[in-house]
Amino acid sequence: MRIGLLTGGGDCPGLNAAIRAVVKRGLGEYGHSIIGFRNGWKGVAEGDVMPLTRNDIRGVLDTGGTLLGTARFHPHSADGGLDAVRATLEAERIEALICIGGDGTLHAASKVAETGTKIVAIPKTIDNDVAGTDRSIGFDTAVHIATEAIDRIHTTAESHNRVMVVELMGRSAGWIAVQAGIAGGAEVVLTPEEPFDIDRITRYLKHRHRAHASFSIVVVAEGAVPAEGTSMEWETKYGTFGEIVSGAVSERVAEEIAARTGFDTRVTVLGHVQRGGTPLPSDRILGSRFGVAAVDALQQGHTGVMTALRGEEVVLVPLEEVAGRAKPVPAELIQVANALA
Amino acid sequence: MRIGLLTGGGDCPGLNAAIRAVVKRGLGEYGHSIIGFRNGWKGVAEGDVMPLTRNDIRGVLDTGGTLLGTARFHPHSADGGLDAVRATLEAERIEALICIGGDGTLHAASKVAETGTKIVAIPKTIDNDVAGTDRSIGFDTAVHIATEAIDRIHTTAESHNRVMVVELMGRSAGWIAVQAGIAGGAEVVLTPEEPFDIDRITRYLKHRHRAHASFSIVVVAEGAVPAEGTSMEWETKYGTFGEIVSGAVSERVAEEIAARTGFDTRVTVLGHVQRGGTPLPSDRILGSRFGVAAVDALQQGHTGVMTALRGEEVVLVPLEEVAGRAKPVPAELIQVANALA
Amino acid sequence: MRIGLLTGGGDCPGLNAAIRAVVKRGLGEYGHSIIGFRNGWKGVAEGDVMPLTRNDIRGVLDTGGTLLGTARFHPHSADGGLDAVRATLEAERIEALICIGGDGTLHAASKVAETGTKIVAIPKTIDNDVAGTDRSIGFDTAVHIATEAIDRIHTTAESHNRVMVVELMGRSAGWIAVQAGIAGGAEVVLTPEEPFDIDRITRYLKHRHRAHASFSIVVVAEGAVPAEGTSMEWETKYGTFGEIVSGAVSERVAEEIAARTGFDTRVTVLGHVQRGGTPLPSDRILGSRFGVAAVDALQQGHTGVMTALRGEEVVLVPLEEVAGRAKPVPAELIQVANALA
Amino acid sequence: MRIGLLTGGGDCPGLNAAIRAVVKRGLGEYGHSIIGFRNGWKGVAEGDVMPLTRNDIRGVLDTGGTLLGTARFHPHSADGGLDAVRATLEAERIEALICIGGDGTLHAASKVAETGTKIVAIPKTIDNDVAGTDRSIGFDTAVHIATEAIDRIHTTAESHNRVMVVELMGRSAGWIAVQAGIAGGAEVVLTPEEPFDIDRITRYLKHRHRAHASFSIVVVAEGAVPAEGTSMEWETKYGTFGEIVSGAVSERVAEEIAARTGFDTRVTVLGHVQRGGTPLPSDRILGSRFGVAAVDALQQGHTGVMTALRGEEVVLVPLEEVAGRAKPVPAELIQVANALA
CATH class of the missing domain: 3.40.50.460 (Phosphofructokinase domain)
Structure with a gap:
């Protein structure tokens, strides 16, 4: 399979762990090709590709940022954006897409999924406000x-x-x-x-x-x-x-x-x-687990889903249940903050 | 209420956050007296008490170890241990006990609870093998x-x-x-x-x-x-x-x-x-949440339970479901470790 | 001897190491009394004293800030400031003063020394611009x-x-x-x-x-x-x-x-x-060495001097050679910064 | 000029900062070629070269270890070692050598310098026992x-x-x-x-x-x-x-x-x-300063010298004054350790 991979929105620690896991699992276990896009959806629209090999992911596990680069660009909001995305995916013969991002990227992912592209998303945001998952990559750090x-x-x-x-x-x-x-x-x-x-x-x-x-x-x-x-x-x-x-x-x-x-x-x-900076172990682990789970999900035929942490388990949730919804801080946590002031 | 408090087993980061939360919640919100016991169950057996005030918990949130001291002593394994515990609790007019500890301490807690003492336990162990909770205090650090x-x-x-x-x-x-x-x-x-x-x-x-x-x-x-x-x-x-x-x-x-x-x-x-050393935020937060939850649980009349993290929530689980049971690493995590080697 | 001790100017990591060393050396080795003043020169002017014992310095070596508090107050610039200082020193029967501070505090120290008070100063400033010493407390952190x-x-x-x-x-x-x-x-x-x-x-x-x-x-x-x-x-x-x-x-x-x-x-x-925060080892060590050296200097009859690091040695330099002079970054360092850009 | 570069002895944090500085200064400022040798003197003896470009030193400033690799091998102690070194230096047309290492490497450097090779050494050792310099790379970390x-x-x-x-x-x-x-x-x-x-x-x-x-x-x-x-x-x-x-x-x-x-x-x-691990700023700075100083020293015609820190200055000291001599901890430091116990 030729799998496209992108990171969108603000950068955060743990993205490289997820990229590494996608490459190691996809390429190493299943023999897929992993085609990175530079600078998020912008790179997809512009056809800016970076095929990923084992060499590209050496030594990145404990580094911050994203080796693919990122940008705040939403294809569904830009003129002809979705068409440009579609054209690149065809030109590069991409059979499925793994999108790592926050609310904006997930929203774009659900729009692109509607056009028929197979998509698995991975949630990242230091704000931790993506719905459907206990934690997103970057928050703990x-x-x-x-x-x-x-x-x-x-x-x-x-x-x-x-x-x-x-x-x-x-x-x-x-x-x-x-x-x-x-x-x-x-x-x-x-x-x-x-x-x-x-x-x-x-x-x-x-x-x-x-x-x-x-x-x-x-x-x-x-x-x-x-x-x-x-x-x-x-x-x-x-x-x-x-x-x-x-x-x-x-x-x-x-x-x-x-x-x-x-x-x-x-x-x-x-x-x-x-x-910025070195990701905490928990973000490296979350990125690693989500990366493996995303490749496995595609392998098993899933699409339109997001990897999510629920308690101690990694599960898949439908993108449509997640995109556009926020996740407020639960009352108990706010109460603890107040109780201990 | 006069609430006894102890930390047992090996020390770990986040214990002081839990002690601080018990004191702030118990004393500050409900006006309870919090009576610390030094060096775990040993201190209970020996009547080694340390009444806790706001002054005792100043500046301890980001410190490792336990200000109460700890020891590996199990009253149910020592000759006359449970009787000595009982005697101290009566002498000190302790109406309920909050026990912070790992497998050994929880086991002791369930034995003491059987003698009629009101008990709420808080799980801590860097090994993370206490059953019934996603995480125990000290593990993340x-x-x-x-x-x-x-x-x-x-x-x-x-x-x-x-x-x-x-x-x-x-x-x-x-x-x-x-x-x-x-x-x-x-x-x-x-x-x-x-x-x-x-x-x-x-x-x-x-x-x-x-x-x-x-x-x-x-x-x-x-x-x-x-x-x-x-x-x-x-x-x-x-x-x-x-x-x-x-x-x-x-x-x-x-x-x-x-x-x-x-x-x-x-x-x-x-x-x-x-x-050792400074606890990570997640252990300070877990300790704080468990401390508040333990006091609230006693306030609501619970006994024989342990505070536990399940996903994003803090819940109570019966001690008998937990004590003596281990929690092995799930297969998915081991598989991720192997997949990324 | 009754030795007064103060920290002035902005706080920085390593001050508590110096305070601890003054107490351990002064009290432990020579049997002096160490009388702390709260909030720098302000506390001297106002007679705000805090006699220091071994208990006060327990556990402070790795903590930031100053347990004595500090303030930006210069007795020689305030109306009647020097008189108030003098009055407090007499009332408290202070025989010598150890002043920990940056440029402002050192300047005040040299003014107070002129009135006949025995003074040894210890340089601290995160800006590292105190003349006469390779390094001041707080800079490395x-x-x-x-x-x-x-x-x-x-x-x-x-x-x-x-x-x-x-x-x-x-x-x-x-x-x-x-x-x-x-x-x-x-x-x-x-x-x-x-x-x-x-x-x-x-x-x-x-x-x-x-x-x-x-x-x-x-x-x-x-x-x-x-x-x-x-x-x-x-x-x-x-x-x-x-x-x-x-x-x-x-x-x-x-x-x-x-x-x-x-x-x-x-x-x-x-x-x-x-x-803020935990001092690096080098600031704990510098504070410790300066603290010991300041007490030893008083013991040997020195006054009007500042402890200073020169290469691997701690030496004493006259306050008058130091106060009011800045220490610019040497050209070689700036050149390295430019060469490696 | 074709400058050879090696790191010998145990690895430590700050070596990559020195390598980076040699490349940036040598290649960027003077247009020299920097020829790395893998695994210390062993690589010189075996002709294991790695010409260094700007790309090789990207992102290494804050990393531990040495990108050149290192080994405990002393050419003067191995049979035919010095001849093999000589042969490689000729074959690679190396005009001067920068050796980064501790006591063993410096000793080898002085032996090789005796055979007529231009050499500037840079001291590194976590033990800080190289004579002639206040500090060696790696010690502070x-x-x-x-x-x-x-x-x-x-x-x-x-x-x-x-x-x-x-x-x-x-x-x-x-x-x-x-x-x-x-x-x-x-x-x-x-x-x-x-x-x-x-x-x-x-x-x-x-x-x-x-x-x-x-x-x-x-x-x-x-x-x-x-x-x-x-x-x-x-x-x-x-x-x-x-x-x-x-x-x-x-x-x-x-x-x-x-x-x-x-x-x-x-x-x-x-x-x-x-x-191991991320070097402290002071080791990155020391490595950077020593790297620049070593290239400048060769440029100015120096040989048989070691870069050294003396107070706030970087100076050059003759290798013969340094090699084989140890630098014990000064009495004052040991006294401070004892005074504060």
């Missing part, structure tokens, strides 16, 4: 990096008696914020799931600093918003992607806290480091 | 440390054209070996679950070194054994605990490989570092 | 954190074909930028020592991207400025402290690069994480 | 890995009330043991420089455990030996290399401690992980 940053900021907060506001990724879901908030022992965690009341927060911080502590950590997901009718207005309207300005909400939150409490308040916007 | 060691040994293996044998923990189950083996890209992974054939392994290594590589990593769980009837005999008989000598099997395996292949072969026994 | 961030950003730059601009600390000297730039393999490093020409930089980036690479890392010290007469104007005038706005120069540099090259260009401002 | 291990073992020691004996590398000098011992807060540090008295050590441990602590860390360099006339005999005689058996001394020390104190005592032999 992002939480680790964010937690490490909070640990570091903790010692400064304590030494200087400061309120430190830390902005983490998460436009539509607060997974990183909640998990890194629990792991880093944050006093306040603001997420898109639960619009916040700045008055309640500053009252809590004042109470805490009076009672027993002289510093606090406030973790803010970049998509956090104030609740309607609370005293902090927030003029900007957000869409799902792209319009959120990095640093905007945390700067505003810090100003409000400083103004209401008088505490020395500082902001850190963690930014791009959250998606 | 142990896999991380083991993988980091393999990554390091990898560069030496490659620079010197060596076979490096790495012995990891795991007496009755090969969880660390399999996960760190996949994450570290090991060529061979030997586990207690699958007795090995040294001839097959050395044939594979010779083939690999002839074909394309000049080095290999062989990961060995300390409880790995050769299959009956294969050419490597293994005189020692192992019990479940304690009789396995650290380094024994890896030294033997290395000798056999060197003798049959002529390759420069070296051994590293990773040992105690696998249970 | 800051370089490590900055390098790790560049490593992470590297994989994203490569996966997305981007120019990544990374702003690191360094207002008056580019030590962190140059060392992390070399260690992280940055293509361009901008420092306060060498005003930059944005045209030359963008020509180089265009050449590089045409020739063989599709991504670049540009490291910018926060005190970097464009050279006079070059095409990028820079209205703001900087003083030595405080007026530099975090992120300002890197945002401008990124805009100019994007405008002139058309490359997708992103900014990361690393910020506070550079001063 | 080894100390970091060893310290991290001690940090991890610390939490286990404390949780279980144990004496943990940790064996670190260092056959003829105790650099790693002393620095990691200080950084990790070890109670006892045994080095080759100072033969130990087991009675004094066990008395100290008993005193400590009675007084205030219930655990201890004992760091042992693998070349540590008991002092003559003390109660612990040590039959084995050691040479400078090779005859020391890994784990031997630490096992004996642990047995003696357990027998005399009754404390639960465990051994960890850290082994090969000390030389």
Whole structure:
């Protein structure tokens, strides 16, 4: 079989583990040809191919990023995009496609699958908001990096008696914020799931600093918003992607806290480091398992499905049940974050 | 309520997160008294108490080990052990007990629960072999440390054209070996679950070194054994605990490989570092969630249960379904390890 | 002897190692009393004391920040500041003072020494710009954190074909930028020592991207400025402290690069994480050696001196030779950074 | 110029940074050809060449090991070794040689230099015992890995009330043991420089455990030996290399401690992980500086010299002043280790 392979959307740690697994399983076990496309769907549309051999995947297991490159390009949104994809797949005699990506890539995958192409998708996103799977590739490493940053900021907060506001990724879901908030022992965690009341927060911080502590950590997901009718207005309207300005909400939150409490308040916007570097073992393992499972799924005749982690098992779920749906942070996790603040 | 709290068995990262969560939830939310016992069941038998306040849990979230201390002591195996436990619980007016531990501690917990004491258990073990839960506290960090060691040994293996044998923990189950083996890209992974054939392994290594590589990593769980009837005999008989000598099997395996292949072969026994140091976020989060859940379970009147992770949820499972049962590595994971070698 | 001890200026990793060493050496070897002051010179002026015992320094060797707290307060700049310091030292019967700090603290130390107080100083600053010593406490760890961030950003730059601009600390000297730039393999490093020409930089980036690479890392010290007469104007005038706005120069540099090259260009401002977290061994060792040396220096009757690292030795240098002088990055290091770009 | 390049002896982190710098500086700045030899002097003797291009050094800055491979082979000790080296250098028209290595490689370099070959050497050794330079490539990373291990073992020691004996590398000098011992807060540090008295050590441990602590860390360099006339005999005689058996001394020390104190005592032999993995920034920087300096030295006509770090400067020292001389740990460092125990 000639299997096409692409990585789309933002890069993250663990992608190379998945690429390696697809090549090792597809080429090594079944003798398939694995044809990589550069830069996600863009490379498919443009016919930018990179046939993958054992040599290409040597030494990549513990590296971040994606050796195939990636881009934020959606063929179904671009003029003639789906036709260009179709043309390349025919020209390259691709019999099936493995797509590694987040919400946008999965949505494109389901559109392309509708045109008759055999497709198996693999979920990756540091935001962990892909539905149908307990975890996506890249999330655990992002939480680790964010937690490490909070640990570091903790010692400064304590030494200087400061309120430190830390902005983490998460436009539509607060997974990183909640998990890194629990792991880093944050006093306040603001997420898109639960619009916040700045008055309640500053009252809590004042109470805490009076009672027993002289510093606090406030973790803010970049998509956090104030609740309607609370005293902090927030003029900007957000869409799902792209319009959120990095640093905007945390700067505003810090100003409000400083103004209401008088505490020395500082902001850190963690930014791009959250998606880079050496993947944690769990992301290497997840990428490896999903890569093997995707090739096996094609071998067994599956199409229009996504590999997913459910408890300790890797299963297949229909793409249509998944694409376009988000996965909010469960109430229990948010409750733990609040209970331990 | 007066709640007793203990940590038993080998120490691991994430215990302090659980202790902190029990104190914050129990004392902060419900106003319970949390009475710690030093050094596991030994401290209960001896009446060695340490009432826990908010001060005791300050700054412990990101620390390894257990602030309560621990010991390998099983009251039901010691003369008069259960009576001593009973006496202390009465003297201290303990109304319920939260026990954090692995197989031995859980077994003791179920024995003590039979005497009428209210008990909720929290599973911890770097070996991840407690049944009924996807993960136990400490496992993820142990896999991380083991993988980091393999990554390091990898560069030496490659620079010197060596076979490096790495012995990891795991007496009755090969969880660390399999996960760190996949994450570290090991060529061979030997586990207690699958007795090995040294001839097959050395044939594979010779083939690999002839074909394309000049080095290999062989990961060995300390409880790995050769299959009956294969050419490597293994005189020692192992019990479940304690009789396995650290380094024994890896030294033997290395000798056999060197003798049959002529390759420069070296051994590293990773040992105690696998249970120490800063917990990964996932172990801090698991400890935090289990700690909150254990207190809530007592509050709701549960007893004789263990907190457990199932997919994305924390649930309660009856202790009797869990104690004494092991949890072997699933076939799919072992298959991934083999597929990617 | 009653020895006062304070940490001043920004916090950094390795301070607790120095505090621990002062207590262990002073109290344990010579039987001195060690009287800590909270929050730097502010605590001296306000008489905010914290007598230090062996218990206070237990478990702090590998922790960031300072257990004494710190503040940016200079007694010689505050009304009646020196008198208040003097009054506290008398009231507490302090016979000598050990001051751990950067340029500001050392300057204050030399002023207080002039009033007759016995003083030994210990240099700390993540910026490494204290004269007279090869290294100050905190620098190596800051370089490590900055390098790790560049490593992470590297994989994203490569996966997305981007120019990544990374702003690191360094207002008056580019030590962190140059060392992390070399260690992280940055293509361009901008420092306060060498005003930059944005045209030359963008020509180089265009050449590089045409020739063989599709991504670049540009490291910018926060005190970097464009050279006079070059095409990028820079209205703001900087003083030595405080007026530099975090992120300002890197945002401008990124805009100019994007405008002139058309490359997708992103900014990361690393910020506070550079001063936090677990100290590297070299900072724990430097803090330990300086702490022991400072107590020994007082014991031997020295005053008005600073502990310093020179090659492999710890020596004492007169405070007056050091205070107020900066230490620029040597030309050889900058040349290596450029040679390897 | 055609410059030969080799890495000899044990591998360590930072070698690839030096190789990269030699190629970038030699090829990029001066247009030289850089001819790598595989596996150290063995590759020179066997004519095993690998011409190095920019492509070969892409992405290697942050990797451990050596892309050239290495071996413990000394041409002056092998029959016809120097002649074979000479023959290869002529056949490959090598005009100068850059040798990266430790004591053995430097000794070989001085022998080969005597035959008229232009040679510049670069010191590397995790043991840091090369004379003439403050630091050798690989040492800082080894100390970091060893310290991290001690940090991890610390939490286990404390949780279980144990004496943990940790064996670190260092056959003829105790650099790693002393620095990691200080950084990790070890109670006892045994080095080759100072033969130990087991009675004094066990008395100290008993005193400590009675007084205030219930655990201890004992760091042992693998070349540590008991002092003559003390109660612990040590039959084995050691040479400078090779005859020391890994784990031997630490096992004996642990047995003696357990027998005399009754404390639960465990051994960890850290082994090969000390030389592997991602180099710390300081080793990447040192490798980069030495690589640039070595090429520049050849360009300026130097031969028979070694690059060296002295304080903040890179200088050249004559090979004859260096080869065959060891560099013991200075007394001040050992004193700090003891003072803070």
